[in-house]
Amino acid sequence: MNLNLALKSDRICRSITGMSVYQFNQLAIQFEWNYLEYQKKQQEKREKERIKKNTFKRKSGGGRSNGFKNSQQMLLQL
Secondary structure (H helix, E strand, O other), rough: OOHHHHHHHHHHHHHHHOOOHHHHHHHHHOOOHHHHHHHHHHHHHHHHHHHHHHOOOOOOOOOOOOOOOOOOHHHOOO
């Protein structure tokens, strides 16, 4: 789905998300903040478990990224 196309027009955005462009952008700001907090907590939790179990097989942060360029794209896919 093309985010730029969805955010160009209020009508298109409403048909896809049920929200106006302004409402979607406000939600995206809150979503990004909450998602970053969630990631931070999960990272701390993994590090504590890793230290506790003494399993240092590879560096923390390895693996694929989610493929989204920004939080708006992620929110649109939810």
